[in-house]
Amino acid sequence: MSSVKIKLNPKEVEKLKEVCVSFNNEAGELINVLHKAQSLFGYLPAEVQEIVAQELKIPVAKVYGVVTFYSFFTMIPKGQHPISVCTGTACYVRGAEKVLDEFKRRLKIEVGETSPDGKFSLSCLRCVGACGLAPVVLVGEKVYGRVSPDGVAEILAEYE
């Protein structure tokens, strides 16, 4: 066996097990458990999936199957400043894709990825209810409205 990249500390393992127990270790609660686990760790590394499988007494292949099926779940840690570009209908017609492309170009990452320095991650979401401001970008909790490709550099500069 080669080296393990991430090693959860015993406290984190304990927390994760508590999450499982809060759902009575029921196999049918897998999605809820994963949901909680992801809010706990920010992502779902293989180890977390192994522990969930063990606690819920289900094959880890099944856990991995569910994690990879739902786009909400991720195995990649989010960046320090997670960027979400809304690609809902209103934002899309107002040029969200071009904004997204500009983020990709500047950060040199694809959607779902995290920059090598761990600073930014890029994802898409569907509508934050601010269609009047389309296209909308979220960085962390902060909302940016009427973003144009030219404004991307300025947004990123705020976090450099």
Added chain:
Amino acid sequence: MEFVNLTIDNKSVKVEKGTSILKAARSVGIDIPTLCYMSLGDMNIENKPGGCRICVVEVEGRRNLAPACCTDAHTDMVIKTNTMRVLNARRTVLELILSDHPADCLICAKSGNCELQTMAHKLGVREIHYKGEMSTYKEDFSPSIIRDMDKCIMCRRCEMMCNEVQTVGALWGVNRGFQAVVSPAFEMDLEKSTCTYCGQCVAVCPTGALTEVDHTNQVIRALADPSKTVVVQTAPAVRAALGEEFGLKPGTLVTGKLAAALRRLGFNFVFDTDFAADLTIMEEGTELLDRLGRHLNGDKEVKLPILTSCCPGWVNFFEKQFPEMKEIPSTARSPQQMFGAIAKTYFAEKIKVNRKDMVVVSVMPCLAKKYECQREEFATDGNPDVDFSISTRELAALIKGANIDFNLLPDEDFDNPLGESTGAAVIFGTTGGVIEAAVRTAYEIQTKKKLEKVDFEELRGLEGVREATIDFNGLPIRIGIAHGLGNARKLLEDIKAGKSYFHAIEIMACPGGCIGGGGQPLHHGDSSILKARQMAIYQEDRNKPIRKSHENPFIVKLYEEFLKHPMSEKAHHLLHTHYFNKKNEFIIE
């Protein structure tokens, strides 16, 4: 019981409530085509994810077409299975599946035995109207099984076998859309997963996505090498199924033709794994009586129940999933490995051949045997006791490739000394057989009385978990039997929880035992074939003049000349093994 009345293709049908349209149609001879659907009726194994949509039918009053495999029949339904709309939909679905399937049928291992190919033929597809991107995926080679997911049609049969029937949990559908694939966790290779190589996924795969590692070329090379003495052994279940590959009725015994074919293929010595099965009984039976005796004398250390250890899929299962119980199974090696160990020592000495110049080939109904013979503990100075293990299917290919007309072969006998066997050894090929063979011998040794009736009907059958109590002259011996790893798991959980009351348990990984092994001719979901093979095995047992392992004269001689007595130091060295904790080996990187 509640019934429903409906009409299918203008025929009135009456079926039990809850029956699918597919089953209702088939009950009146309307054969709706299916692809992902699979049923092993008698064993309660059914796959109906409704994923492929080949079985769609038109239901009057319903807007869309209904998948017949997973839509219940209801009263007054009017169903048409062959309208223009249905035929078009079916063909479109198939063409779409084919548009993402490599068209390399000519050189595919499954060619001629592929359900997708058969379906394309049945529906008369001559053109694929859809051209587009093809999904590609890495190939995965393990010691026993090859995964070529480019050929996967996502029927999920393997997933159902691996999880619901075997509870191995190695395979699951992962990712989504075009990237979806059936894979081990984290898309690791099969070798690193919980896979036991039972091969049931291969046995049910409709296409060439899952196949066995082919060792026929290595065997041909060994046979062509004049410096090698090539010895072959063939497992009990092979003789009850090989005939199917040559058009014979399922359940046709071909023992004599099998020996003849192996001789014509050029093997120098045509032996029988059944000989080693008799030897297994001597060792395992003695171990059972030893543990039992100590238990009865109040020894608290002794571990009961004793579990059989002939099945390599089952050994892999407990090493990977129940390593804390690795002291409970018998330490007796499987017949394949006992044979190899004796062939390359006792027999090699007899014919004065260096073990390095001897090649032992086994013909097995099993894919896990391929892995088993590669285990390090079954080699001396890097030279394996068994060099190559080929499946029943691979042997059929060898015979066909050598231009041998199997059906015209005369019946011949196995060679001696490692070819003689008893009825007890033959029944190793079916669920219940190993323990029945053990009982025949253990009874006589324990009670020192002659067994009047050697047939133990109470141990036979195809129920997933069976139990029986055998009276050893006043001493009740409680026996459990499980086949299919999901059933084995139930008995293991009981042992773990301290709830097991058995003295001995027989476990075989495959449903039906070796007759339903992952290396057998494909039964395509027809469980009557398994029944026929089982009947054949018991018939062969009845035909044998000797039916108790300890009465095999060549076994008696082997102990006299070489091993001394069961569980002797030499026997321990050559015929027993130990197990490993393999649970942590597959944690992700």
